[in-house]
Amino acid sequence: MADAFAQTFPDRPIKLVVPNPPGGPSDIVARFLAESMRGDLGQSLVIDNRPRAAGLIGTAAVAAAPPDGYTILVTSRxxxxxxxxVQKGSPVAPQRDLIPVGLALRAVGILVTNAAAPFKSLQxxxxxxxxxxxxxxxxxxxxxxxxxxxxxxxxxxxxIELTHVPYKGSGALVTGLMGGEVQLALLDFSSAQTGVKAGSIVPLAQTSSRRLPTLLQVPTLAECGFRDFDPSFWIGLAAPRGTPPETIARLNHALERALAxxxxxxxxxxxxxxxxGGAPxxxxxxxxxxxxxxxxxxxALDLKPS
Incomplete structure (x- = not known):
């Protein structure tokens, strides 16, 4: 029975829920994965952006979906x-309500400012x-x-004392940074690279342990004196709890093929x-x-929800 199901799944398109607005790192990765996984699964993966509430709206939507493999979450830290x-009384508890499909990638973060800022280094x-x-x-x-x-x-x-300005997603944050509304942000490289190349965004430090080949002129946080600090990003796929193991295995296989x-x-x-990659x-x-x-x-940070 399980073997027969594994051979027929999927027989229709799969919804890939991104709990963030278009243009951010999760959205960018989701679109690449949707394209790459389609060949292995033989079905389209349809992107469904569901932002708001720090990603909990989209996360809750996937947790409440039928556990049949046709609704998958692009999840992150x-x-x-x-x-x-942070959001007390959250309608979803991801560790309880979701099960892992696989870890797609880790992304380097870059502390950046805008070209008009009165500083050009982290120091x-x-x-x-x-x-x-x-x-x-x-x-x-x-x-x-x-x-x-x-x-x-x-x-x-x-x-130091800094004043926080929360935006609705990475795309709006980049726009605010380049417009001078804020003078500092931590972006993944995929979000920052266009502005960096154009000179409107100035990289101050990168979170990788070694300098990226594409950013050899930018020091790491450790080189700037900030050790034991790893604000990198990770992105993976998760499914509603109760999704059959053979379905998780099929999706994981497609993810592995996509990453290769x-x-x-x-x-x-x-x-x-x-x-x-790797197993769930x-x-x-x-x-x-x-x-x-x-x-x-x-x-310790005593963070308050919006």
Missing amino acids: SNHVIAPL QLVAFAKANPGKLFYGSAGIGATNHIAIEQFRTMAG DTQMKARAQINGWQLV NVLRDAIEQDMAQYPALIR
């Missing part, structure tokens, strides 16, 4: 781990912030987003992604590692 900790930024407490504005993709928590960590480590695709590898090199437990382990760290961190 922001919506899977951080948002439920100059810290000096400026100390001389002008609270007058430096930083943006995030929303309350509880990975880049919100990361800059709060950075602020604490640097001993030559075009996907080329995109990863351009965008600063580390393709991961690789994503489960990443989530458990975050859950061992972030509850205490968020309590």
Whole structure:
């Protein structure tokens, strides 16, 4: 029976829910995966953007969907781990309500400013912030987003005061940064690279352990004196709890094939992604590692929901 099901699944298009607005890292990765996984699955993967509530609206929608493999979540640390900790009374508990399909990738983050800012290095930024407490504005993709928590960590480590401006997604954040509404943000390289190439966004430091080949002139956070601090991004796929193991295995296989695709590898090199893959437990382990760290961190930062 299970073998017969595995041979027939999927027999119609699969909905790939992105709990963020179009244009952000999860959306970009989702569109590449949808294209790459279609060949293995023999069905289209339809992108369904469901932003708001720090990603919990889209996350809850997938958790409530039939556990048949036809509704899959593009998940990340922001919506899977951080948002439920910040947004008290969340309608969804991802660890309880979802099961991993696989970890697609980890992405390098870049601390950036705009070309008009009065500093061009991380050390100059810290000096400026100390001389002008609270007058430096930083943006995030929303309350509880990975880049919100990361800059709060950075602020604490640097001993500076910053003013937070939450945006509705990475696309709006990039626009606000380039327009001078904020002077600091942590972006994944895929979101920042167009502005960096054009000179409107200035990279200050990168989160990778070694400098990216495409950003050899930009120091790592460790080189700037901020060690034991890894605000990288991860993106994976998850399904409603109760989805049959054979369906998870079929989706995981398609993800593995997609990550092995030559075009996907080329995109990863351009965008600063580390393709991961592996069995579903690789994503489960990443989530458990975050859950061992972030509850205490968020309590210490005393973050309030929007």
